Amino acid sequence: MNHSPTSNSATGKRYWRSLDELADTPEFKDWLHREFPVGASEMVEDGQSRRNFLKIMSASFAFAGIATLGAGCRRPEEKLEPYGKQPENYTYGDAQYFATAMPTRTGAIPLVVKSYEGRPVKIEGNSLYPGSNGSTDRYAQASILDLYDPDRARHFKHDGKVVSREEALGFLDELSKKFAAKSGEGLAFLAESSTSPSRARLQKIIADKFPKSQWFTYDAIDSGIHQRAATQAFGRPVKPVFHFDKAKVILSLDCDFLGGEDDSHNHIRKFAAGRKAGEGMSRLYAVESLFTLTGASADHRLRVAASLIGQIAQAISLEVFGLTLPQAKSAPVTVPAGLDAKWISECAKDLAANPGNALVVTGQRQPLEVHLLALAINSALGAFGNTIDLMPSSLNANGSVYLSQPAEIAGADLKNLDSDSIDTLIILGGNPAYNLNWSSKAKSVVRLGYYEDETTEKSKWNFPATHYLESWGDAITSDGSMVPVQPLIQPLFGGLNELEFIARIAGESQTSAYEIVRSGFGDTDENWKKFLFAGYVQSAKAVPTNDNGKAIEAPFIKSYSPPSANGFEVIFYRDAKLDDGRYANNGWMQELPDPITKMTWDNAVLISRKTARDIGVANGDIVEISLNGKTVSGPIWTQPGMADYSLGLALGYGREKAGRVGTGVGFNAYKIFFGKYIETGATIKKTGETYTLACTQHHWSMEGRPAVREANLDEFIKEPTFAQEKFHGVEPPVVQSLYPNPLDEAKKTALHQWGMTVDLNACVGCGTCVVACQSENNIPIVGKDQVKRGREMHWMRIDRYYTSDPKRKNNPSIFDPRSDENQTDEKQQFAEWIDDVQAVNQPMLCQQCEAAPCESVCPVNATVHDQEGLNVMAYNRCIGTRYCSNNCPYKVRRFNYLDFNKRPLTELKGTIYSTTLTHKTDGEWDLLRWWKDPNSGMRSEDEWDLIKLSKNPDVTVRMRGVMEKCTYCTQRIEHAKIAQKAKAGASDHVRLSEAAGTVPKTACQQACPAGAITFGDVSDPDSSVSKLKLLPQNYSVLADLLTKPRTTYLARIRNPNPHMPDYHDPFSTEEYENGSLTKKGTS
């Protein structure tokens, strides 16, 4: 028999998932060989043994038996309560869709939101929007959970006491009158940036009416720097829009445009469009310090400290100017020590060789001068009008009213914020007490906020804000179209709209947000309706104003000394999940694995392997970082690909007052943050304590099988079928089964056969699909302690594999990076290669195998095939043996251990988990509550009511003890089929067709910004999925197991530059080639 090679076979490891795996530690082996981690089958870590568990269970059964006698005899009477007045044009049970938009810092995401019986349940991108593929980012997907957050601010409060809405509004009117008399002297506003034209107009009214008032705009994460730089360089209010799809060569200077930058979903879409495998595919160079999603997608990645990137930009600019501007004086190019000058010169040559098709982007954390330098390079490369458009960012020509006010982070502007002259400070959103070094001397702080958080305590007046799904508003997208923010539901807790709040302070007669937005829109009612229906209107002003060839003076970047053990560099970055901390109380976001570190429920001090060895720390060791006299402590996490002596700190954690989910999660990096995202001169000290981080990285390792296949572009062009051919011999041959598959018979009569492809070349691993799936399929969160035990419930995950140079493998010592013999020159060598890793992402979800191994082991037939090729799960039949999960080679099945849907958010912390016998809710024993209402969970009333609102009624909410997994969104398939059949009536037009647009999209496919996921009918030769499956780079994962997966993958293609010094085949394929493949199959 042939077996797939395992990681420790002679043929060698291909991919490693974490440093521990590479180290091949016994702990890791243990992880690998257990399906679930140690203790996963134990109820709790300590205290409760199996024996105890049995005692408790028998007691529960006894109680349950007694309860059944009383409650079970009578069938409950259920009521059906129809409307008193039947609403017109509304069919109960049919979903309604409304166009709206989620405002972001520098734009907005056009959305279509699905609503059932007046409650929004699922957020999707607006595919009508020009250029959009109907995708969103992960924040937009998760934002619906914020709407139903039980910890939202619910009351108007004065000095901590609840006051009536009328009283609070009366106060605003008084405030308005008081300051109108003083022309606004002593009145100040502190707002987050916004692109709302209505807010901009109100701001103008405030400025006119209260000329002495002050308006500060701040964002804890500054995305406005692109606009500020362009405005400065061109001398007029403009903001750049990047067209990654038009670029052939892209250079990212510390710019995580696929991850941490604003508008990333648009960037991903455009980037993926330019990366279609084949001739003309774009090339990405990344220069960065953190290992980001952009770095993971890059063809060439230069690992360098963030503070040195300005100098690299300078060196590249000199090279580019020398090549493109013959008249330019050639200045000597100096390259920071330790870097390969050839990397820079070849990169510059590649850029210069593609005039009009090159693009240089700078990260938002880089200082302004680097941005200006990048604009100068772009100008020299003829990028403006081609790969960059400059859009006007002002309402009027003189630029006095910005559509999106560029934010300031502790800039000169904000220095006045704590001056004595401020009498009343109005805070619009944001959380300055947490994320801004803010100590107000204002006599009175009035705050409009979504949560009762850190800032609430420092405010005299607190107004609850509305969610964007509850309020009228408007916004301008990054490409200049106007979009409506349309409410889908009345404010759940009677919050106040931001526009109404400002209008009241301005003393406007019209304070209704709807009227403000409507009058700002102007135009006819007919067009207004069209605007609300389509969800956008293209603005006449949204015309790019490019002047290419404008000479932008390139600033001189002064050189910094590289960070060292004496002076570390600290990089503060926008967290991929919590943003600046605003999603701290969003359980979906907390539990989403970080796209790179795969960490949940925590942040960490990211450092390189070399640095970790230098200071003698290992993962989980708590260190104290001192910067400018302030300190913060956090656990270490060694991140491959990190620049040496750089410390990566995610902002947004360590909230002291976030709510049931977010309070006390991680450490607060804002404590040492002073408005600069890159700081130097930090020191680090071991505290001796350790901390456990919950990463999903070890889980369900593929053990070195070629799950991800990749090749360079030239190789792909030469051998398009490499994904199938090249791995012959690496994987055992696929042999046909002796037995007929019953599905083959059932297929003949079925209307459709569903299948999916995932394009690994397009996927950047952003995680939007994971959140979308969670939202669509009612997937609960489980808490950090449970993630640690490997019990997370996500139906789809994104596997991130690192690869590294195989030639170094011959040195056995390098596989134990923590061993002492590495503290030599070997270590340097070792550090050099281990840190320059490549990464690939692979979305992994139920493969819907035609010959599914899970089905044959289910003792109760709970998982079986339907005639359309879906591997379906009948929850009611499942008795929870978990055999199916054991037998699943893809490890995509999830088991609900502790009834996570009914467990209160505060009870997700572990390690002792209460039961209904030991837990009280709202002051009443749960057993008693359960007696009265068997549906009631252990959740408190407010949590329970809201969680019920947030669930998708099309999908069963699974209970404890039941296996679950990806269903290909069977509810969407059935919905589409039923709609088609109802339309067909007495005819045979029952087949869904992609051409007619009746084939549904799965939630992940719908949300994917890159369009990497394609779902459809594989029995229809004209469907896109059928066509994709015919592509030569299409392959199945673990095909030799003869599972015949319906989900297949398109191999990844890299496009490195042959002239670059670090040109090589993808590390993984090099390894396969170097590995003695002939030894395969002998085991």
Place this chain on the structure above:
Amino acid sequence: MIFPKWTNSLPLVLLIGAGLAGGGVAAGVTYYLTPKYTRAGYQPVQPVPFSHKIHAGQLGVDCRYCHNGVEKSWFSNLPGASTCMNCHNQVLKDDPRLQIIRDSAANNTPVPWVQVHIVPDYVYFNHSVHVTRGISCVACHGRVDQMDEVREVKSMSMSFCLDCHRDPAANIRPPSKVTDLGWQWSTNAAEAEHLQEVNGKKFVHDWKVESLQSCSACHR
């Protein structure tokens, strides 16, 4: 004497006791656990004594006049009181039995109707796909047009659903006759049966009726 006298009757007592207990268990299982008896015959008292017999039977109001979502949604729709008032603002406008309806229409407070036909939450039954494809209301709800107060006549169990899904030809009819509860292919019973068989098979074939029996058809 080792055994007291009463032990003489012990075998009999044990036998009768075992019989009673066994019979009780059998009855309980039959009633509670076998699908055949689930809920069939359930006839709750409604807050308003609405008679389907009068409205649908005698007056001939089409089912879809009130249950207007039945062709569009999974839910057949329970009419709002405003629908009742379309007629009852003229007919029986002061009848005390209709007070709840008038209040409901005036104040927009719901009428607390008691649900008769219940399928579990994990069953995603869809009305629209059945009625538009020729499955009559009568197939599941019986002769509602002859009921004063609605009662459940079929078990609504999984086996009930599957019986029909395994043989849709036995129940399918022209979609135009779906709400005509008393409709037959012929007044002659034998001929009706024959025509049902012939036409049923034809419809199932011509309309590509799937009548799925896979889990995903009803459970999601």
